[in-house]
Amino acid sequence: MIRLERRPEASQMMSYASPLIAIVLMLIGGLLLFTFLGKNPLEGFKVFFINPISDLYGISELLLKATPLMLIAVGLAVGFRANVWNIGAEGQLILGGVAASAVALYFHESEGAHVLILMVIAGAIGGMLWAAIPAFLKTRFNTNEILVSLMLVYVAQLLVSWLVHGPMMDPDGFNFPQSRMFEDPALLPLLSDENRLNLAFVFAIGALLAGYIFMYRSFTGFQMQVAGYAKDAARYAGFSARRMVWIGLLSGGGMAGLAGMSEVAGPMGQLTEHVSNDYGFAAIIVAFVARLNPVGIFFASLLMALLYLGGEQAQQYLALPSSISNVFQGMLLMFLLGSDVFINYRVRWTEAPA
Secondary structure (H helix, E strand, O other), rough: EEEEEEEEOOOOOHHHHOOOOOHHHOOOHHHHHHHHHHOOOOHHHHHHHHHHHHHHHHHHHHHHHHHHHHHHHHHHHHOOOOOOHHHHHHHHHHHHHHHHHHHHHHHHOOOOOOHHHHHHHHHHHHHHHHHHHHHHHHOOOOOOOEEHHHHHHHHHHHHHHHHHHHHHOOOOOOOOOEOOOOOHOOOOOOOOOOOOOEEEEHHHHHHHHHHHHHHHHHHHHHHHEEEEEEEOHHHOOOHHHHHHHHHHHHHHHHHHHHHHHHHHOOOOOOOOOOOOOOOOHHHHHHHHHHOOOOHHHHHHHHHHHHHHHHHHHHHHOOOOOOOOHHHHHHHHHHHHHHHHHHHHEEEEOOOOOO
8 A cells, every 4th residue: 555654854855856846747747738639749848848949039038038927936935934925926016017107107208217217116115015915914913914915916906907997098099908108218128139138137136136145144034934934933032923924025015016017117118907927926836846945936937937938839839728828837836736745745655454
């Protein structure tokens, strides 16, 4: 008989091997999925995973797609390490995009770098203010931050829909639910004239470095890690649980807001109802695949971005719905959770009772 036996202590090796196992199982699952859909699995694999990065422009698109994921995931990782579960990054991204768009529209006839600087600040503050709601309710009334932050996502989606149908609608846009296009001072500079990769990628790399220093080289980061591993020990040492909640949620909100700003001031160039592409939810998977480590977040973001691009390629060349990328994301999360079981448990073979 096969049974699971609890390990005396968590396996460090399985903790790092689990994401790799999940990725391999996802790839195998993808081959089976293409077969069941009546497609050549090898051709499907090539279209989904190879074609999107077969040239320099494709690689630049991969980095562009990974940029918001890096920003959000590193912000969420700060809170997750202290068991502060911010599931509402999607809404915080939207509010960051709204705040940055408000600045761009207010200064739409202005020139100078101050417009973009104010948009960056407004985007981060917009996300932080939205994250402050569950932080306040958690610390004041001990509400569940998972439920509150998640419900605020739907409030944010309704809010942005109302804005682009009303106060922020382009007066010359033929009633399309979108703002006017931003002027050049409100757009992020491109890193190269040959592709769409912009300054937000530099922000993302800076955020990963800052996140690494905060989590591994600062006393506050150490406090948050202790709070995550041993809540009672953290309380005994005098670490403030309320402070951990505020830092965790505001860091996630600020980075998600910055990601929202990078979308409206980057590839979109305006505010629409579809300011996000579910980046806020996908970044949660990224953070866990990366084991809440900024270096891992960089590579996990590239993988998740590849799933987005692969979905678009599958839609174009295999006549499959673009939502197939969500299927791959779901498989990755499912296999990760399944593999994580073996961090604390191991398989034992025992003889069946007579």
